[in-house]
Amino acid sequence: MKTLKKSGLVALCGMISSLCVVLMFLTGVFPFATYAIPAITGILIVVIVVELSPGWATVTFVSVSILSLFITPDKEAAILFIFFFGHYPILKSFIERIRILILRILSKFLLFNVCMISGYLVVIHIIGIADVLDEMGSFGKYSPLILLLFGNVIFWVYDLALSRLINAYISWFRPKILRRFGK
Secondary structure: OOOOOHHHHHHHHHHHHHHHHHHHHOOOOOHHHOOHHHHHHHHHHHHHHHHOOHHHHHHHHHHHHHHHHHHOOOHHHHHHHHHHHOOHHHHHHHHOOOOOHHHHHHHHHHHHHHHHHHHHHHHHHHHOOHHHHHHOOHHHHHHHHHHHHHHHHHHHHHHHHHHHHHHHHHHHHHHHOHHHHOO
16 A cells, blocks of 8 residues: 555545544443453554554644543543553564564563553543552552563463564555555
């Protein structure tokens, strides 16, 4: 799709943005999807990274982020998208270029932890979740650390799944499906 005219580029980004915003709106319909829907919308950003460029993906991420703040009923889901799931596929394309495996892995986990801690602090100060943690007693003090530990395990699985989805998109979907549409 790199041969698209500027209007085609804007249309593709607009369609992906619209789909992302609709999915984010569904967090109000399916409240149990607070974590899953931002992760899925982040996967949609991959299409723009692969087909166009990280620059176009960044514009799409910013537009979806702004719209999500206003439209998404579940603000925690919007914050998860903004602080991690929306921009991770863009940054992943750069992190994957690091040749030394241990540095690549450390970069991914450092990014995840910084983003999650930052997002958590925003959720505490904007949504006011600190009172809930205090009411949980001694477990409340340690629950952020426990959640971050579990989050790192889930991130590892998410990153692995995202890598495999990207490979499947590039090696199977593009040649088999998009080829039929003139790609």
